[in-house]
Amino acid sequence: xxxxxxxxxxxxxxxxxxxxxxxxxxxxxxxxxxxxxxxxxxxxxxxxxxxxxxxxxxxxxxxxxxxxxxxxxxxxxxxxxxxxxxxxxxxxxxxxxxxxxxxxxxxxxxxxxxxxxxxxxxxxxxxxxxxxxxxxxxxxxxxxxxxxxxxxxxxxxxxxxxxxxxxxxxxxxxxxxxxxxxxxxxxxxxxxxxxxxxxxxxxxxxxxxxxxxxxxxxxxxxxxxxxxxxxxxxxxxxxxxxxxxxxxxxxxxxxxxxxxxxxxxxxxxxxxxxxxxxxxxxxxxxxxxxxxxx
Amino acid sequence: xxxxxxxxxxxxxxxxxxxxxxxxxxxxxxxxxxxxxxxxxxxxxxxxxxxxxxxxxxxxxxxxxxxxxxxxxxxxxxxxxxxxxxxxxxxxxxxxxxxxxxxxxxxxxxxxxxxxxxxxxxxxxxxxxxxxxxxxxxxxxxxxxxxxxxxxxxxxxxxxxxxxxxxxxxxxxxxxxxxxxxxxxxxxxxxxxxxxxxxxxxxxxxxxxxxxxxxxxxxxxxxxxxxxxxxxxxxxxxxxxxxxxxxxxxxxxxxxxxxxxxxxxxxxxxxxxxxxxxxxxxxxxxxxxxxxxxxxxxxxxxxxxxxxxxxxxxxxxxxxxxxxxxxxxxxxxxxxxxxxxxxxxxxxxxxxxxxxxxxxxxxxxxxxxxxxxxxxxxxxxxxxxxxxxxxxxxxxxxxxxxxxxxxxxxxxxxxxxxxxxxxxxxxxxxxxxxxxxxxxxxxxxxxxxxxxxxxxxxxxxxxxxxxxxxxxxxxxxxxxxxxxxxxxxxxxxxxxxxxxxxxxxxxxxxxxxxxxxxxxxxxxxxxxxxxxxxxx
Numbered sequence: 001x002x003x004x005x006x007x008x009x010x011x012x013x014x015x016x017x018x019x020x021x022x023x024x025x026x027x028x029x030x031x032x033x034x035x036x037x038x039x040x041x042x043x044x045x046x047x048x049x050x051x052x053x054x055x056x057x058x059x060x061x062x063x064x065x066x067x068x069x070x071x072x073x074x075x076x077x078x079x080x081x082x083x084x085x086x087x088x089x090x091x092x093x094x095x096x097x098x099x100x101x102x103x104x105x106x107x108x109x110x111x112x113x114x115x116x117x118x119x120x121x122x123x124x125x126x127x128x129x130x131x132x133x134x135x136x137x138x139x140x141x142x143x144x145x146x147x148x149x150x151x152x153x154x155x156x157x158x159x160x161x162x163x164x165x166x167x168x169x170x171x172x173x174x175x176x177x178x179x180x181x182x183x184x185x186x187x188x189x190x191x192x193x194x195x196x197x198x199x200x201x202x203x204x205x206x207x208x209x210x211x212x213x214x215x216x217x218x219x220x221x222x223x224x225x226x227x228x229x230x231x232x233x234x235x236x237x238x239x240x241x242x243x244x245x246x247x248x249x250x251x252x253x254x255x256x257x258x259x260x261x262x263x264x265x266x267x268x269x270x271x272x273x274x275x276x277x278x279x280x281x282x283x284x285x286x287x288x289x290x291x292x293x294x
Numbered sequence: 295x296x297x298x299x300x301x302x303x304x305x306x307x308x309x310x311x312x313x314x315x316x317x318x319x320x321x322x323x324x325x326x327x328x329x330x331x332x333x334x335x336x337x338x339x340x341x342x343x344x345x346x347x348x349x350x351x352x353x354x355x356x357x358x359x360x361x362x363x364x365x366x367x368x369x370x371x372x373x374x375x376x377x378x379x380x381x382x383x384x385x386x387x388x389x390x391x392x393x394x395x396x397x398x399x400x401x402x403x404x405x406x407x408x409x410x411x412x413x414x415x416x417x418x419x420x421x422x423x424x425x426x427x428x429x430x431x432x433x434x435x436x437x438x439x440x441x442x443x444x445x446x447x448x449x450x451x452x453x454x455x456x457x458x459x460x461x462x463x464x465x466x467x468x469x470x471x472x473x474x475x476x477x478x479x480x481x482x483x484x485x486x487x488x489x490x491x492x493x494x495x496x497x498x499x500x501x502x503x504x505x506x507x508x509x510x511x512x513x514x515x516x517x518x519x520x521x522x523x524x525x526x527x528x529x530x531x532x533x534x535x536x537x538x539x540x541x542x543x544x545x546x547x548x549x550x551x552x553x554x555x556x557x558x559x560x561x562x563x564x565x566x567x568x569x570x571x572x573x574x575x576x577x578x579x580x581x582x583x584x585x586x587x588x589x590x591x592x593x594x595x596x597x598x599x600x601x602x603x604x605x606x607x608x609x610x611x612x613x614x615x616x617x618x619x620x621x622x623x624x625x626x627x628x629x630x631x632x633x634x635x636x637x638x639x640x641x642x643x644x645x646x647x648x649x650x651x652x653x654x655x656x657x658x659x660x661x662x663x664x665x666x667x668x669x670x671x672x673x674x675x676x677x678x679x680x681x682x683x684x685x686x687x688x689x690x691x692x693x694x695x696x697x698x699x700x701x702x703x704x705x706x707x708x709x710x711x712x713x714x715x716x717x718x719x720x721x722x723x724x725x726x727x728x729x730x731x732x733x734x735x736x737x738x739x740x741x742x743x744x745x746x747x748x749x750x751x752x753x754x755x756x757x758x759x760x761x762x763x764x765x766x767x768x769x770x771x772x773x774x775x776x777x778x779x780x781x782x783x784x785x786x787x788x789x790x791x792x793x794x795x796x797x798x799x800x801x802x803x804x805x806x807x808x809x810x811x812x813x814x815x816x817x818x819x820x821x822x823x824x825x826x827x828x829x830x
Binding site for chain 1: 447448449450468470471559562563564565566567568569570573633635636638639784785786787
């Protein structure tokens with residue numbers, strides 16, 4: 001298959017499947033809370049409803065930035081999905097690398113925060129502050145992990161990293177990355193930026209209709225891409241079974257992460273940041289092992 | 295017939311304006327606190343206005359009612375707020391509603407009436423018809439406290455916020471992630487219940503109205519009202535009825551606490567706990583339905599007794615449901631207590647020092663978590679509590695965690711109380727309808743609601759009516775403590791701190807007639823000063 005075509009298939013898959021994955025997570029959480037839970041397609045229904053509605057701009061906001069933020073956030077995760085191999089292995093001839101991926105995701109977070117600031121709502125200000133603090137703490141841990149994995153794999157290009165060689169450093173690195181996937185997915189207890197009972201969804205508070213839909217879709221796609229990169233580290237490349245193994249593994253991961261989420265309460269921002277700083281030690285171990293050639 | 299457990303619950307003392315401050319000071323120093331106060335328009339009787347201050351003396355098991363009067367042409371009495379700050383709201387309320395002026399009150403601004411209510415119109419005076427429409431003066435609603443400086447952001451919490459299920463308004467002043475001050479405005483949703491009850495309801499309709507003061511702890515309000523009337527009219531209540539009242543009050547407490555635990559978990563981001571607590575609570579609702587026919591708002595109390603009896607079969611079923619409710623509650627609570635990050639978020643947060651707690655007159659779990667050993671069930675036994683055996687948990691942490699722990703202990707005490715009641719349920723009648731209502735007799739009924747002391751004062755009107763009814767829900771006494779708890783805390787902790795008093799805003803708001811609602815600022819001017827003033 002031509003690389004352009006397989007890229008298209010991958011992007012379509014990511015966009016269509018991400019809300020579905022969220023629907024499954026909602027269902028898993030509901031079951032753990034002895035609730036029935038919404039239908040699996042519920043996140044899609046919500047999105048469709050939102051996308052049909054107009055967005056309202058709060059008076060006193062920086063209109064252009066407020067309007068631009070959801071579009072930039074979604075574009076950056078979609079751009080990332082063009083070069084991360086998801087359903088099909090070959091994608092865009094592999095011009096991307098892990099650094100580009102990490103930065104595109106950070107760009108999406110940044111624009112979520114900027115959109116929040118632009119709304120001039122006090123809750124959004126607090127939420128955006130929290131989002132940025134968390135982002136910085138995440139980057140700190142991630143830098144070590146990425147560096148460790150790169151040394152371990154002998155390069156930052158996806159072609160070198162997918163899958164990773166079986167070494168102590170890559171095992172530690174993948175485990176640490178799995179935790180970062182959890183954190184970056186804004187899951188409880190790390191959902192401090194949106195904390196609904198505290199600051200009413202933080203940066204998202206003033207977004208409505210279409211722009212809220214785009215923000216939500218961005219969040220779903222982001223979670224799916226994080227899972228995808230994690231899986232690519234371990235799933236053997238190519239082969240007929242890849243697609244089905246990948247989808248099955250996605251479902252399992254998603255259920256496991258949702259289950260974890262059901263068993264935590266929310267951190268305070270400072271506690272979350274402290275946790276992430278400490279967690280950088282794991283990244284450091286990965287890097288050290290890789291440098292030593294293990 | 296049975297007996298009344300209410301003998302000697304209160305003493306009404308007429309005090310002269312000159313000595314009232316001294317009397318109050320002595321009472322406070324003796325360990326009493328300000329429970330509630332009401333203004334009464336007694337002009338049809340004696341041409342005077344009266345103010346009743348109810349002061350709870352838990353050690354002596356008595357409420358001291360200080361009665362002050364003032365002539366019609368000069369309705370003014372000395373304020374006791376400078377001596378006991380717990381009286382602040384009650385005096386402002388009497389000023390708003392009856393038009394009594396309190397000399398030397400530090401802040402005699404409107405508390406309840408909206409900003410655009412015309413001056414000199416007092417809705418609880420007897421010459422004010424309940425159905426009179428009052429045109430607003432067109433004043434603006436709510437002047438907000440000013441900002442401190444550029445670095446401080448004011449964060450509105452309410453009137454609609456997912457934390458508050460009722461329209462209330464807190465304004466938080468935030469620098470970075472820290473609260474430097476807090477402001478509270480309430481009384482947005484007055485329902486004018488007092489006026490309604492006094493003007494157009496009969497004696498035995500009011501229990502059902504009283505029950506609707508609160509959607510969570512309604513039974514305790516109807517019980518307190520019935521006790522107040524029984525006390526005024528000297529009604530003997532059959533013993534079986536007293537036991538059934540206690541039974542429903544304890545069922546209500548369990549349900550209310552389980553509800554609160556769920557809400558607390560939700561606010562801390564632990565939604566699984568929220569759902570599991572509410573699942574356990576379902577059994578308690580089933581018990582209520584079995585006994586009264588209603589899952590909530592039981593409608594069981596009448597003056598002189600209760601409306602429904604309990605068969606042996608129902609007792610068996612109740613015991614079974616109770617076992618399930620207790621088992622599941624225990625399991626969920628054990629899990630939650632084992633979650634270090636949840637406990638860490640409650641520990642040392644929202645501190646209310648014992649001294650402040652005493653002066654403000656906070657009640658219930660909030661008081662008991664600040665080291666104050668008080669419980670109406672034990673100090674002023676009512677219903678069947680005199681015969682029952684229970685412990686009153688007291689913690690000294692003064693923080694949210696202590697309030698949480700007090701409620702845990704209380705929940706399991708209540709399970710034990712329900713068992714004791716069901717085992718020892720006496721035989722006999724369930725209602726005494728042979729009584730006549732005297733004219734202008736004072737009665738006071740108080741209960742320990744899940745949120746704390748609940749006080750109803752009644753002046754009977756003879757025939758089939760009450761002349762004056764003044765209910766006071768526990769949140770009314772606990773709310774003024776919240777700005778103190780909030781100061782200096784993390785914004786992330788504001789919801790759990792506000793929730794830690796288990797606020798029930800509509801209970802507090804029921805007290806009088808208000809057209810549409812804007813509250814009024816508690817303090818004008820810079821907020822810090824306001825908090826300072828409240829702390830004084």
